[in-house]
Amino acid sequence: MSIKFNVVEKPQPGVVGGGVKKWYASVKTDGEVSIDNLTKEIEKFSALSEADIRGVIIALENVIVNEIVNGKIVRLDKLGSFYPSLSSEGSATEADFNVSLIKAAKMNYRPGTRINDALKTAKFKKVK
Template sequence: MVTIKPLERRNPQDVNAENKYYAKAISQGVIDFERLAYLVSNQCTVRESDCYAVLRALEHNIMDELKQGKIVQLGGLGNLQVGVTSKGEINAEEVSANTVKKAHLNFRPGAKLRDMLTVVKFKTISE
């Protein structure tokens, strides 16, 4: 179950408009590689240490492939790809590595992950 709480926000397009409350998802903690390795090892015949090693290798290889400009497909989870934000230039010839302001990751969830969002249950907490 995902916990939400009300969060007051103003309208950036109309600073004179009355503030409204919006739902904000609240994290219920963090799960690290060690815990993931433990959980996976309990669902199959592979040892926890082997699962951990595979997850670390996966992490390393994902970063290497992204650095090479590739899209990393993670099966039903989705795809990862590097994206950039840059300065606008008048002519195409002026666009270069120097116009890139920063890089970021784009994640496009797979169908199963997107479908999971349609069945998520929510509970509200007050501040």
């Protein structure tokens, strides 16, 4: 398999009127994989039942959510890490900063070595 992509023209960031436009690769996704699909695939490599696998996936989601909102980094070995980050307005001094300046909390994902290694060897195919 390969990662499909198309080419899109994009303006120069931060330049009024777009500046010099260039062409860039953009991933052309090839569908989605749901929990049902993942469950069926995992079942092929496991002695667990579909219900057990689904239960573990849902429980993992619940645990990750709980830990992230408590400011923890969730490390899943070769799968990668989930960690919280914040977006905020700035203040002139540290003393002037207050919680009302926080605009949003986000969850970030950093892939593990196995996923990064797989992406390094990915093949690409241009599509229209």
